[in-house]
Amino acid sequence: MRNKSDRAVLVIDEATGRRIRRLSLAEPYPKSHEIYLTIEFDDETEILIEVACSPCFGIRHLARDTHGELESVKESVHGSLRSLVKDRQ
Numbered sequence: 361m362r363n364k365s366d367r368a369v370l371v372i373d374e375a376t377g378r379r380i381r382r383l384s385l386a387e388p389y390p391k392s393h394e395i396y397l398t399i400e401f402d403d404e405t406e407i408l409i410e411v412a413c414s415p416c417f418g419i420r421h422l423a424r425d426t427h428g429e430l431e432s433v434k435e436s437v438h439g440s441l442r443s444l445v446k447d448r449q
Contacts, residue, residue, distance in 0.1 A: 372407060375399060385417075385441055395441060417444055 382400040397409040421434040437444060 372399075375401075375407060378403070387441060391442070417441060419444065 379402045380399055381402050382398075384396075384398045384400075386396045386398065388394055388396055393412065393414050395411045395413075397411060398406055399409075400406045416439065418436055418438045420432055420436040422430045423433045425431050437447060439447075
């Protein structure tokens with residue numbers, strides 16, 4: 361098991377303290393092996409992060425319980441970006 365201090369963490373300082381208007385994941389074209397993570401700010405600027413891979417996503421909805429611990433509040437969903445979009449439509 362790796363120590364947490366061994367993890368690579370990229371902090372995007374340009375986003376610190378700014379209000380995010382929208383965060384989105386998108387395919388640049390159908391069935392792409394890349395995903396664009398776009399962070400749009402209230403000041404009309406954005407950061408685009410390109411992820412090259414064949415990703416499988418998992419989305420979990422968490423909330424703190426009475427003891428302050430995170431717990432699932434909805435059933436998690438898993439799949440490709442395309443399958444997650446279809447599930448929400």
